[in-house]
Amino acid sequence: MKYYSTNGNAPIADLSKAVVKGLAEDRGLYMPEQIKTLPKEFFDNMSSMTFQEIAYKVADAFFGEDVEADALRHIVYDTLQFDCPVVKVEENIYALELFHGPTLAFKDVGARFMARLLQYFINKEDGDRSKESGNQEVNVLVATSGDTGSAVANGFLGVEGIHVYVLYPKGKVSHIQESQFTTLGRNITAIEVDGVFDDCQRLVKSAFMDEELNRHMRLTSANSINVARFLPQAFYYFNAVARISEITHSQPIVMCVPSGNFGNICSALFGHRMGLPVSRFIAANNANDVFFQYLQTGKYTPKASVQTLANAMDVGDPSNFARILNLYSQNNRLSPEATHEAVTNLISGCTYSDEQIRETMRQCYADNGYVLDPHGACGYRALKEQLRPGEVGVFCETAHPAKFKEKVDEILGTDIDIPERLQAFMRGQKQSVPLSKEFADFKQFLLKQ
Numbered sequence: 001m002k003y004y005s006t007n008g009n010a011p012i013a014d015l016s017k018a019v020v021k022g023l024a025e026d027r028g029l030y031m032p033e034q035i036k037t038l039p040k041e042f043f044d045n046m047s048s049m050t051f052q053e054i055a056y057k058v059a060d061a062f063f064g065e066d067v068e069a070d071a072l073r074h075i076v077y078d079t080l081q082f083d084c085p086v087v088k089v090e091e092n093i094y095a096l097e098l099f100h101g102p103t104l105a106f107k108d109v110g111a112r113f114m115a116r117l118l119q120y121f122i123n124k125e126d127g128d129r130s131k132e133s134g135n136q137e138v139n140v141l142v143a144t145s146g147d148t149g150s151a152v153a154n155g156f157l158g159v160e161g162i163h164v165y166v167l168y169p170k171g172k173v174s175h176i177q178e179s180q181f182t183t184l185g186r187n188i189t190a191i192e193v194d195g196v197f198d199d200c201q202r203l204v205k206s207a208f209m210d211e212e213l214n215r216h217m218r219l220t221s222a223n224s225i226n227v228a229r230f231l232p233q234a235f236y237y238f239n240a241v242a243r244i245s246e247i248t249h250s251q252p253i254v255m256c257v258p259s260g261n262f263g264n265i266c267s268a269l270f271g272h273r274m275g276l277p278v279s280r281f282i283a284a285n286n287a288n289d290v291f292f293q294y295l296q297t298g299k300y301t302p303k304a305s306v307q308t309l310a311n312a313m314d315v316g317d318p319s320n321f322a323r324i325l326n327l328y329s330q331n332n333r334l335s336p337e338a339t340h341e342a343v344t345n346l347i348s349g350c351t352y353s354d355e356q357i358r359e360t361m362r363q364c365y366a367d368n369g370y371v372l373d374p375h376g377a378c379g380y381r382a383l384k385e386q387l388r389p390g391e392v393g394v395f396c397e398t399a400h401p402a403k404f405k406e407k408v409d410e411i412l413g414t415d416i417d418i419p420e421r422l423q424a425f426m427r428g429q430k431q432s433v434p435l436s437k438e439f440a441d442f443k444q445f446l447l448k449q
């Protein structure tokens with residue numbers, strides 16, 4: 001498969017380049033040249049297939065030309081060592097629980113898949129180079145304000161030939177989040193930067209542009225816009241539809257995705273292009289409402305993000321908006337008006353304040369005994385408000401509520417259990433390298449590795 005850039009000014013890339021580079025030369029996002037429709041037979045048989053079997057079929061459509069069948073199957077099966085079940089919350093409303101992976105959020109799926117695909121390409125390259133210079137380790141640099149670092153670190157943990165450096169702002173990450181990437185050891189190094197998240201991001205970007213550093217070591221990013229992190233998220237949408245069709249007898253399905261950078265919903269929209277039988281989508285926003293405003297007005301106006309209870313959705317200029325526009329403008333063949341119409345025909349939106357999020361969490365807990373996390377609460381509420389008679393709604397529970405235990409307990413008056421795998425992180429020994437926010441220090445540190 002070839003990949004083009006949403007900005008239209010970069011050379012076409014193959015999969016391995018798109019994965020290793022992440023972003024195209026013109027700073028656009030990579031898009032697959034073709035999104036294959038899956039055959040009718042697949043949809044007819046889906047409900048008798050397992051999650052892993054379904055995921056492999058979807059993976060084959062995206063990656064099958066570039067990765068041998070056995071290797072791809074192994075990558076998919078090894079990625080999905082946990083379930084993404086569909087759980088009934090109330091009549092006609094279901095939660096797609098995406099928090100059963102190692103770090104209890106949906107980002108585990110993409111991060112684990114990307115780690116394994118990257119390893120596949122490294123091994124292959126080393127084979128091609130006939131080992132003249134031996135294996136050269138690949139170094140993944142990732143800046144995090146919390147959730148991304150834990151998913152990427154755990155996704156790559158123990159993957160041979162890859163070392164991960166997680167940069168995070170000192171004192172700005174919750175204890176639970178910090179423990180998920182500072183206690184791992186092995187091929188994961190946590191770097192505690194005396195600065196804010198933007199400093200971490202700047203250090204990573206400077207490193208990618210530094211020639212001396214790039215001669216010294218192979219550097220790559222595991223950014224969430226990477227096609228290997230973003231496309232695999234389609235797996236669980238197909239599985240969700242398969243599981244729900246066993247219960248609902250062909251009622252139209254509405255898929256509702258709490259959205260920040262819009263990667264998760266974008267992968268669902270790619271699934272829709274492949275034939276996923278979902279009748280429409282809802283993008284649920286917190287107070288960061290640029291996409292909601294686009295739906296209302298047809299104008300996209302990025303803003304500075306505001307801090308909310310659902311902080312993983314605090315994004316003022318979602319990167320993947322470019323992919324949505326590219327998809328529905330048919331790679332800029334349609335006018336902005338026609339594109340807006342195509343988008344609004346399929347996707348609706350909503351925006352909720354922190355007070356509305358709190359109110360929703362309390363109401364759902366009182367009515368159903370179901371504990372929502374602040375992100376999932378936006379999704380649940382959107383279905384409550386927008387579901388039409390005859391439809392079945394599925395919303396993504398994007399993280400386990402225990403990841404936000406303090407807030408959740410305060411809002412609901414509960415003392416929710418922390419799952420054992422989260423407690424295990426919290427018992428671990430913190431290991432991190434303290435660094436200033438100066439690039440010179442970071443560079444010296446990397447040169448010594």
Ligand SMILES: *Cc1c(COP(=O)(O)O)cnc(C)c1O
Binds near residue numbers: 147258260264375
């Ligand atoms: C990352 C994240 C989101 C937002 O997902 P996008 O793909 O950026 O839209 C929502 N909820 C949680 C818990 C997250 O970690």
